[in-house]
Amino acid sequence: MLSAFFYPFIRAVRCFKYSRQSIVVNRKHLFLLLLLGVTHSQLFSQCCSGGVPISGTIGLGTNDKHSWNFLITQDYNVLQQLFEGASKLNDNKRKRVTNSTLIETNYGLTNKITLSSIFSFINQKREINTISNLSNTTSTSGIGDAVLLLKYRIKQITLNQSHGLIVGIGPKLPLGKSNIHNDSGIILPADLQPGTGAWDFLIWGLYQKANLFTKNLTGTLAISFRKTGINREYFGSQQYQFGNELMVNLQSNYRFIIKSHMYSGTLALRYRNQHEDYINGENFPNSGGNFVFLNPSLSLYLTPKFLLTTGAYIPVYQNVGGTQLATSYKLLFSLSYTLTNNKNN
Numbered sequence: 001m002l003s004a005f006f007y008p009f010i011r012a013v014r015c016f017k018y019s020r021q022s023i024v025v026n027r028k029h030l031f032l033l034l035l036l037g038v039t040h041s042q043l044f045s046q047c048c049s050g051g052v053p054i055s056g057t058i059g060l061g062t063n064d065k066h067s068w069n070f071l072i073t074q075d076y077n078v079l080q081q082l083f084e085g086a087s088k089l090n091d092n093k094r095k096r097v098t099n100s101t102l103i104e105t106n107y108g109l110t111n112k113i114t115l116s117s118i119f120s121f122i123n124q125k126r127e128i129n130t131i132s133n134l135s136n137t138t139s140t141s142g143i144g145d146a147v148l149l150l151k152y153r154i155k156q157i158t159l160n161q162s163h164g165l166i167v168g169i170g171p172k173l174p175l176g177k178s179n180i181h182n183d184s185g186i187i188l189p190a191d192l193q194p195g196t197g198a199w200d201f202l203i204w205g206l207y208q209k210a211n212l213f214t215k216n217l218t219g220t221l222a223i224s225f226r227k228t229g230i231n232r233e234y235f236g237s238q239q240y241q242f243g244n245e246l247m248v249n250l251q252s253n254y255r256f257i258i259k260s261h262m263y264s265g266t267l268a269l270r271y272r273n274q275h276e277d278y279i280n281g282e283n284f285p286n287s288g289g290n291f292v293f294l295n296p297s298l299s300l301y302l303t304p305k306f307l308l309t310t311g312a313y314i315p316v317y318q319n320v321g322g323t324q325l326a327t328s329y330k331l332l333f334s335l336s337y338t339l340t341n342n343k344n345n
Contacts, residue, residue: 058116058204058224062153062166063108066341071104073334079325086319093130096325099123100144106151108341114151116168120144122176122194142194144176149204157210157218164208172200178231190231190240190277197231198241212252222249234279243275243288251295266297270313276321286322291315293327305338 060069080095081088101121108114122144128136149170157164176195181187190196204224212219226245234240251268269292276288294316299309313330320326 058104058118058147058149058168058222060104060106060116060336061164061206062112062114062151063106064341065108065111067108068339069104069106069336070339071102071106071334071336073102073104073332075100075102076331078328078330080328081315081318081326082323083318083320083326084323086317089323093128094325095127097123097125099125112153114153116147116149116151116170118147118149120146120176124192124194126192138182138188138192140180140188140192140194142177142180144194145196146173146175147171147202148173149202151204157208162210164206164210166206168202168204170202172196172202172226174198174229174231179233187235190234190242196228196242197233198229200229201227203227216255218253220249220251220253222251223247239278239280240284241278243277245275246273247271262301264297264299264301264307266295266299268295268297269293269316270295286320286324289318289320289324289326291319291327292317293330305340307336309334309336 060071063069075098077098077100078095079097080092082091082094083089100123102118103120104116104118106114106116120143121141123139123141125137125139130136147170149168151166151168154165154167155161155163174195174197176193178190178193178195178197179187180193202224205222207221209219211217224245224247228242228244230239230241232239248271249268250270251266253264253266255262255264257263272291272293274288277284292315294314295311296314297309297311299307302308309332311332311334313327313332315327315329318326
């Protein structure tokens with residue numbers, strides 16, 4: 001599982017040019033990160049009824065003028081629990097794995113306005129075991145959809161200001177293929193395609209409160225809403241629309257030092273609501289639902305500009321539309337790097 005989890009991430013990392021400064025991480029620190037299973041403080045996404053975890057992956061805030069942020073994340077999502085509504089069924093013959101590489105870039109156009117982009121590469125695998133123990137496996141991979149977001153910093157946390165507020169809007173671009181066929185020449189269902197084939201519109205907001213109850217403790221509320229568009233070439237001539245999506249993330253973040261190394265621990269509660277899908281204007285069965293996840297987190301600052309994070313999602317409540325596979329667990333691993341403009345103080 002670990003090789004499947006990290007291989008796409010390692011391939012994507014090779015595409016980036018990092019600082020020549022060598023970074024040595026104590027093995028105990030890496031073991032601690034992997035043991036606790038954590039995620040970047042602003043990263044939240046979930047794929048339950050299929051699709052790609054792209055709209056909920058906005059992981060970075062805003063930048064100062066002419067400064068850059070880069071975030072690369074490996075998202076490994078395992079779905080092998082079959083639910084009918086909120087009831088878990090006794091069925092272990094189905095399994096689905098979505099393994100995604102997500103690359104986010106942020107550039108400060110001004111001290112208040114940041115342009116963000118998120119690109120994705122998606123691997124999906126679905127296994128169905130029959131009563132006679134025969135296995136049917138379907139796999140897809142390819143470039144997924146992308147997000148462009150314009151963020152505006154209304155308030156910034158400073159020594160004299162404990163509140164921060166950022167808002168953002170932008171489109172999701174249908175870059176990924178949505179008409180991949182299986183070996184028999186049959187078009188695969190929409191939730192197994194790397195892309196959606198539709199333009200979406202995103203609204204995103206982030207509120208932070210520093211020194212919450214105690215020093216070094218920050219509270220965060222992040223909300224995103226995705227208004228989905230229509231794929232008008234589904235199965236050639238049909239129309240398919242994924243349901244609108246609302247995500248709410250409430251979390252606390254605490255920074256601390258152990259043996260001269262800076263860490264950041266986060267505990268988050270994440271809620272996702274996805275409306276049911278539509279095909280040719282009619283409700284599509286077995287789609288949509290409400291999901292709640294507990295997301296503990298811990299990050300290690302390799303340098304003041306280089307952050308290593310790993311994480312896990314723990315299902316708390318899942319109520320699906322109809323009968324669907326739901327997430328059993330999800331792992332994340334990310335690296336972020338900040339390139340500041342030294343002339344901008």
